[in-house]
Amino acid sequence: TEMSRAAERLRLLINHLDRPSDAIVSFESHPLICKTQGEYTLDTDLLTPEQRLSYEQNGYILIKNLVSEEDINRFRYTHTRLCRQEVKAPGLVTMRDLAILKSEFVPDQRAISKIQDFQEDPELFRYCTLPQILKYVECFTGPNIMAMHTMLINKPPDAGKKTSRHPMHQDLHYFPFRPADWIVCAWTAMETVNRQNGCLVVLPGTHTGTLQEHDYPEWEGGANKMYHGVRGYDSQHPRVHLEMEKGDTVFFHPLLIHGSGMNQTQGFRKAISCHYASADCYYIDVNGTTQENIANEVKEITMRKYAGQEISFQDSWAFRGRLVKGERTSL
Ligand SMILES: CCCCCCCCCC(=O)SCCNC(=O)CCNC(=O)[C@H](O)C(C)(C)COP(=O)(O)OP(=O)(O)OC[C@H]1O[C@@H](n2cnc3c(N)ncnc32)[C@H](O)[C@@H]1OP(=O)(O)O
Ligand SMILES: Nc1ncnc2c1ncn2[C@@H]1O[C@H](COP(=O)(O)OP(=O)(O)OP(=O)(O)O)[C@@H](O)[C@H]1O
Ligand SMILES: O=C(O)CCC(=O)C(=O)O
Ligand SMILES: [Fe+2]
Ligand SMILES: [Mg+2]
Incomplete structure (x- = not known):
């Protein structure tokens, strides 16, 4: 097909970026998928050349006002009800902050710093299926999309x-x-997020690097379970604080180094997120890699949760993943 002038311009710009050779990905079986060397985005007519270039160079793009106020209010309402245990969702994981672990548990959103695995809650999972989000996701994953x-x-x-x-x-x-x-x-963002309440902090461009070794940070006050950080984190790398308004959405690459600062306000800073992958991805064996430490922690927890049954790290992902578009080809 004919390449549009915009795409042509983008290609020229991308050719000037210095890229590692392991960025080459091509899935010949998929006519729509034709990322070539040094491309992190697909030409689906949605992203402007500037947006594509921004993702290529920085590893993220921020789209203002993508999710409606009404939807976010509904998610907030459901979150409150899940935390109060007024509704249940199979598989839901709740986390309490380290600082309040020793205090009595009261089922309230203030006692729960994070919920994970809400794929069985139809109302919250609606977030993962919002068409305006999936349109962007497709630019990175191609047409077969799993919410992982x-x-x-x-x-x-x-x-x-x-x-x-x-x-x-x-x-x-x-x-x-x-x-x-x-x-x-x-x-x-489910409300205004800024430096005060602990917005996302990203190190632009780090998505072009490799997966780093992760472990618990050596922090005086401790760190939450499974909150591993990059070992030997370079505090000199330029940082960007992503200040966002309610409904603004950032899409970012899984190699992008990011974190979030402490919440210095009295409010509970809320955000909802979903990691998507192409259903054409494949599972890898992480034994002997830097990921072995997290795999062991996850296995230990699933073992406890499922009464001593050994579930592989890969399977723990395969049963959480849900197809949201196209065909479940591999994952
Ligand atoms: C699979 C990972 C998914 C990550 C995906 C994508 C990228 C995202 C990057 C991240 O988000 S990194 C952080 C990921 N974080 C998590 O996945 C947190 C998951 N949290 C949980 O699964 C549960 O909160 C947890 C199993 C830790 C505890 O839930 P339980 O319902 O089992 O609580 P319980 O009260 O029975 O506590 C069990 C043990 O955990 C300990 N614990 C609970 N909350 C903790 C906490 N916040 N920090 C440290 N330890 C904690 C608790 O003290 C106790 O220790 P002991 O066995 O030694 O007594
Ligand atoms: N040693 C470290 N290892 C890994 N991550 C770190 C380390 N030190 C800070 N961070 C992370 O860097 C990010 C910025 O954290 P920090 O608390 O300094 O907030 P901040 O945005 O710089 O706020 P301010 O500078 O205004 O206090 C957070 O993701 C934080 O967890
Ligand atoms: O603080 C946040 O909302 C970001 C957390 C995060 O990066 C993660 O859970 O992977
Ligand atoms: Fe993260
Ligand atoms: Mg700081």
Whole structure:
């Protein structure tokens, strides 16, 4: 087909970027999918050349006002009800902040700093199927789309030990599937997020690097379970604070190094997110890789949850994943 002038211009710009050779991905079986060397985005007519270039160079794009106020209010309402245990969703994982672990548990959103795996809650999962989100996701994953991981993060006011921080990390550390370029996270602010309440902090361009070794950060006040950070994190790399309004959505690459600062306000800072992957991705064996430490932690937890049954790291992902578009070809 004829390449549009805009795409041509983009290609020229991309050719000037210095890219590692492992960025080459081509899925010949898919006519729509034709990413070539050094391309992280697909030409689906949605992204402007500037937006594509921005993702290629920075590893993320921020789309203002993508999710409606009404939808977000509905998600907030459902979140409150899930936390109060007024509704249940099979598989839902709730997390309490380290700072309040020792106190009595009261079922309330203020006691739950994060819920994960809401794929069985039809109302919250609606977020993962919003057409305006999937249109963007398709630019990174191609047409067969799996929602692999869901979260609603409710960053609590910091209790004084900086436990509300999320260390700098790459999400790929948690994923035993590849290629990385076919995975993308959508993260939507459910209210104003800024430096005060602990917005996302990103290191632009780090998506062109490789997966780094992750471990618990050596923080005086401790770190939450499974909150691994990049080992030997370069504090000199330029940082960008992503300040966002309610409904704004950032799409970012799973190798992009990011984290979030502490919440210095009295409110609970809320965001909803979903990690998507192309259904054409494949599982990998992480034994002997830097991901072995997280795989072991996950296995230990699933073992406890499912009464001693050994579930592989890969299977724990395969049963959480849900097809949201196209065909479930591999994952
Ligand atoms: C699979 C990972 C998915 C990540 C995907 C994509 C990229 C995203 C990057 C991240 O989000 S990194 C952070 C990922 N975080 C998590 O996945 C948190 C998951 N949290 C949980 O699964 C549960 O909150 C947890 C299993 C830790 C506890 O839930 P339980 O209902 O089992 O609680 P319980 O009260 O029984 O506590 C079990 C143990 O966990 C400990 N614990 C609970 N919350 C903790 C906490 N916040 N920090 C440290 N330890 C904690 C608790 O003290 C206790 O320790 P002991 O066994 O030694 O007694
Ligand atoms: N040693 C470290 N290892 C990994 N991540 C870190 C480390 N130190 C800070 N971070 C992360 O860097 C990001 C910024 O954190 P920080 O608390 O400094 O917030 P901030 O946005 O710089 O706020 P301010 O500078 O205004 O206090 C967070 O994701 C934080 O978890
Ligand atoms: O603080 C946040 O909302 C971001 C958390 C995050 O990066 C993650 O859970 O992977
Ligand atoms: Fe993350
Ligand atoms: Mg700081």
